[in-house]
């Protein structure tokens with residue numbers, strides 16, 4: 001350790017030098033199974049050959065133009081992503097490419113506010129957006145303004161006004177928080193950072209109805225839940241609900257580079273006219289080449305099917321651990337699970353340290369909760385190996 005690195009993370013004591021599929025290695029050649037998958041940025045595993053090939057080919061041709069000019073992959077990427085998302089959002093959708101998840105959330109917030117003033121007729125400077133307690137939407141000053149996580153928020157004021165926080169999973173609270181100033185409801189379909197917290201089954205349909213009744217936009221932050229993780233292409237499809245805008249990121253960059261986008265209603269994204277919003281790197285040729293390859297991987301449905309099958313197996317095995325008294329409870333869907341350990345037994349951090357010694361990488365979220373989000377390409381035998389090691393680490 002040289003002391004030059006800012007201390008905004010407390011990583012587990014492992015230094016990774018190589019990765020392939022669901023496996024990584026450290027400098028000593030010790031192998032680990034990756035059960036975090038870059039917080040779902042690595043849905044297709046480390047160095048997926050199709051994605052790496054797309055990136056290599058693009059690196060040898062064109063990497064950046066800025067949006068001052070167009071390039072030959074910008075529209076094909078937008079068309080392909082719009083086609084993938086079309087069944088899942090109110091459409092036909094448009095695509096606005098950005099880089100990180102937080103930037104795409106900011107883009108959705110800006111579009112919703114401008115739409116609210118210009119189309120819905122909300123009084124100037126009065127727009128409100130309803131969000132959920134326990135949310136995680138990124139780290140910008142506006143986004144942490146409506147976080148309920150003290151660590152994420154404290155010390156970063158003055159905070160951006162215009163957000164109303166209601167409990168997650170309570171559709172009546174959403175309906176009650178909406179008034180004539182409300183332009184949007186912004187929610188994660190399932191709260192990933194909070195520990196893969198699932199809402200009740202009637203939540204999303206009821207929130208959709210509340211938004212429709214009040215002519216308010218429904219914005220789904222699918223940055224972590226989207227792109228195959230839940231066994232559907234987008235988590236909102238689990239409940240058959242189509243948001244007006246969907247925010248994508250993480251896996252959209254194939255674990256190679258940051259790629260994000262807002263996908264949704266043309267009349268909403270259409271308020272972002274030239275000069276009102278932009279990004280130097282958003283929609284760059286390399287990002288579009290990788291993003292296009294990601295969309296093509298998802299278009300076959302093969303990864304979603306894998307997430308469903310392996311996910312069912314994962315949740316069955318986690319229930320066995322609960323019945324054996326080794327974990328307090330588990331929840332989730334697809335290849336995505338939150339596990340609560342009895343805090344008397346150990347903290348989430350301790351469990352992750354034990355898992356590390358067993359050759360499994362996982363990350364605690366809050367207190368005694370850890371999240372499992374293995375790459376969707378993981379072999380079934382490797383998933384079993386990771387779960388065997390989890391059982392050992394818990395004893």
Ligand SMILES: *Cc1c(COP(=O)(O)O)cnc(C)c1O
Pocket residue numbers: 039099100101102103105136137138139188192193221222223224225249250
């Ligand atoms: C990770 C995440 C973000 C932020 O993405 P960054 O690329 O880290 O800015 C936003 N929303 C959700 C749901 C996330 O999981």
